[in-house]
Amino acid sequence: MEQPKVFLYALSTCGHCKNTKRLLDEKGVKYDFVDVDLLPKDEMNKVLDDVRKVNPQCAFPTLLVGDKVIVGYRENEILEALGL
Amino acid sequence: MTTPQELYERLKKVNEPKGYYFDNDHEMVMDLLKGLLLNRERYGYMCCPCRLASGDREWDRDITCPCVYREPDVAEYGSCYCQLYVSKEWNEGRIPHLTVPERRPAEKYRS
Numbered sequence: 306m307e308q309p310k311v312f313l314y315a316l317s318t319c320g321h322c323k324n325t326k327r328l329l330d331e332k333g334v335k336y337d338f339v340d341v342d343l344l345p346k347d348e349m350n351k352v353l354d355d356v357r358k359v360n361p362q363c364a365f366p367t368l369l370v371g372d373k374v375i376v377g378y379r380e381n382e383i384l385e386a387l388g389l
Numbered sequence: 390m391t392t393p394q395e396l397y398e399r400l401k402k403v404n405e406p407k408g409y410y411f412d413n414d415h416e417m418v419m420d421l422l423k424g425l426l427l428n429r430e431r432y433g434y435m436c437c438p439c440r441l442a443s444g445d446r447e448w449d450r451d452i453t454c455p456c457v458y459r460e461p462d463v464a465e466y467g468s469c470y471c472q473l474y475v476s477k478e479w480n481e482g483r484i485p486h487l488t489v490p491e492r493r494p495a496e497k498y499r500s
Binding site: 316341364365378 | 417420421423424425427428438439440441442471472473488489490491493495498
């Protein structure tokens with residue numbers, strides 16, 4: 306099964322975001338991420354608009370697995386969405 | 390400059406008597422405390438490390454640690470949003486460790 310596209314919106318200081326990255330790394334999942342708090346203001350606003358489209362509450366971590374959106378460090382949901 | 394260890398000891402003394410304990414995962418707790426110190430440096434106030442700061446101290450008063458959501462979150466889930474502060478039951482594994490959803494109203498997020 307070809308792995309769906311995985312993208313993570315995170316904050317560099319957030320423990321749950323770190324745990325999400327660690328889980329993806331441990332499972333050898335290929336993913337991209339952005340630490341939104343480290344972005345310059347104009348870029349941050351653009352990215353926040355994208356986050357709000359999939360997660361109006363703008364909470365982190367927000368993980369996209371294909372078309373699924375998982376908000377918060379929810380290990381079972383993440384593994385299930387990845388088919389692991 | 391406050392070190393994470395000094396912050397740990399000071400906050401532990403203040404919060405445990407109120408029933409707010411640091412999570413058993415000491416490494417995560419220290420990371421979160423480093424995050425608080427970093428946020429104070431970046432923004433001038435200890436914005437919650439798991440929430441995006443607006444940079445406006447007054448606007449972010451509700452998510453300045455300890456956030457106003459800590460009390461209801463620990464009461465309902467046994468943990469604050471970040472899992473920095475937890476209840477005794479949480480640390481003793483007597484309640485399930487559920488993911489704490491964001492209690493802050495979405496409209497409070499403007500950047």
